[in-house]
Amino acid sequence: MKFRKPAGVDKVEQQMTPMIDIVFQLLTFFVMSFKIGVQEGDFNVKMPLAGAGIAAAQELPPVKIQMSANADGSLRAMRMGERQLHGFDELNKEIIALVHGDTQMAENVEVELDCDYGLHYENVVRAISAVSGYVDPESNSIVKLVQKIKFAPPHAP
């Protein structure tokens, strides 16, 4: 007597191996190309070449902020006009006092940054931040101050 195979047990198996291979390759690609980038922001400054736009005689002269550097590039001293300032918070307070919520005034005032050649650039960005606005602690929004910022010609070392 012949033994028959029981009917209905044929199993059609799908080959998963190639798919898993590809999936892992894709995963490796994305993991390798993933980089945690820091959020970056901009300060937009419009600076035509000196002399291209000569200021009218009746316009106010720019508020001059002088920053001198130590030999290692750190900030040694900062002056606004003839006043000595002790840090960027004080500069920010001075600018707030100068503009005191007057948007018309904020639009007209121009600030000139006069920096030592070797001063580290981070000090310039901190000065621009202090001059251009502040973050309102209540609403957590940016309050704009002076938007016209320019550099004095560089002093060659």
Place this chain on the structure above:
Amino acid sequence: MPKRKTFEISAEADMTPMIDMTFQLIAFFMVLLNFAEDNQDQRINLPASELAKPPEGPSESPITLQLTKDALVLYDGNEVPVAGMRPYLLREAQVLKRSKKNPADAHVIIRADSATPTGKVQELIQLCQENQFERFTLRARQEKAGR
């Protein structure tokens, strides 16, 4: 002699949860991958500012100049001293003029290291100005407001 019944024992692992997780991981990395940040060079440590705003849209004709702390401009895969940038900037201005664009409308994005001497940044800006570039974007790392 009576034949014994043989049983096939299946020892297959259930792959479904693993494949589910793998696809979720792929989806996660695909969404987070940002090819637009290719101009972020790791050699540049940007200064931080809580007022630096992320750009609202793509800039018009952007030219990115990256300045290392040793005052070398990373341009076109080369390290060029600031003084040597004059011909490259002239070429950029000529390319813009040929495509009927005004260099004064182009955005020069300056990504300078926090320890770069300010004089070098100013020299680079001056060279750009001599080639009729007027719009500058100083890039900084966004810092959370702590005040």
